[in-house]
Amino acid sequence: MQNAISISRLSKEYDTGFKALKEIDLDIRRGEILALLGPNGAGKTTLISVICGIVNPTSGTVTVEGHDIIKDFRAARELIGLVPQELHTDAFESVWATVSYSRGLFGKKSDPALVEKVLKDLSLYDKKDSQILSLSGGMKRRVMIAKALAHEPKILFLDEPTAGVDVELRKDMWQLVRGLRENGVTIILTTHYIEEAEEIADRVGVINKGELLLIDDKNELMRKLGKKELTLDLNEALDGLPDALARYELDLEDGGRRLVYRYDTQAERTGIASLLADLNRAGVTVKDLNTEQSSLEEIFVRLVEESR
Structure with a gap:
């Protein structure tokens, strides 16, 4: 699978001496959903900001579909849609005008049919003539997503997209993200809701203190790092x-x-088999048994604690 984004030895240090990113190496595969997890201040938003050209890196390189984000900024940036954490919209504009204007900013021709489809996919079409200031927080979040999709990006960044929104919108977001992935869009999301990563991500990366602790396929990560419990009722x-x-x-x-x-989990087969055999030899009989595996959240918490 070809890479949509390639990051090599990427660092960001501010004038204060604070190192927000420390030599990040990361390849993001075309058409995947990658979840970036990390505590507040870990460097997730800084990483996204560098890739999107909002923050200049101190060192290292980033290419988007082969375009260097510094040397070929326009070509790289027009491939990217960004939904930031903060809500930035013209409060007095209508939903339709805001989304249409975002498309024009990227030099795209007017396409009312596409804008209509985006608004309908996000359950915004009934609000198309409403001013942004009249919308609820959840609806404003939907408008931000519509703006990011208006120019038909190949790569979509969702920075805490469901922070502070209701469960219904969160489920709508998951459905939308899956649909975009099916249409070939590469999606990178940061989230504090680890169940989101567990639900929709193909791969998971964990960042803490500006360092990428690991990145792996979600299922493989849980297989390698997950703990299991076998409960035996005697x-x-x-x-x-x-x-x-x-x-x-x-x-x-x-x-x-x-x-x-x-x-x-790596010791699952031999461990359980030998335990049951030893129980039998010791004359201990089992009435019932049950297994549970640690969640992605437990793995994440453990990795962050170890890095500290």
């Missing part, structure tokens, strides 16, 4: 763990009637 309560089970990471709960086994 037929008879145990007073303590038999010596044959001492080598396992086991906890006795519920008055000795429940065993909890914690293990890495």
Whole structure:
């Protein structure tokens, strides 16, 4: 798969000496959904701002579909749609005029049919003649997305797109993002709602203190870094763990009637098989069992804590 964006040794240091980005290396695949996770101040917005030409990098290179963001800014920027965290719109303009004007800013010819489709996809068409100032916060967020899509970008950045919006809009956003990806649009989103990344992302990157801690396919990340728990409900309560089970990471709960086994997913096959065999040899019989895997949020929290 070819790369939509290639980032090499990208750094950003401000005059105060603060290093917002530290030699970031990242290839974003064409047509994927990439979720960037990180705490406040991690560098997510700075990274997006550099790629979009809002902030100049201190060092390193970024190319968008082969166009250098410094040497060939116009060609790179017209391929990108950006939905920033903050709401920036002309409060007294209508929804239709605002979205149409955004298309014109990129030198695109007037296309009322496309603007109409974008507004309908975002459930905004009924508000097309309304002034921006009359809209709710969620509707204003939809207008920002419509503006970003008006010039038919190949790459879409969504910087905290569902911050402060209701559950209904969040679900609409997920559906819209999937539809754009199906049409070949590359999507990069930052979010504090880790369930969003778990729901729609193909790959996940974790940033903290300006460093890219890792980037991996979502399912592979959860397979490699996820912890699992096997809960075993026993037929008879145990007073303590038999010596044959001492080598396992086991906890006795519920008055000795429940065993909890914690293990890495990489040790899943051999660990569970040997545990069950040792239970049988120790004369411990199992009434029921259940497994649970750690969520992407738990993995994220652990990675950030380790980086600190």
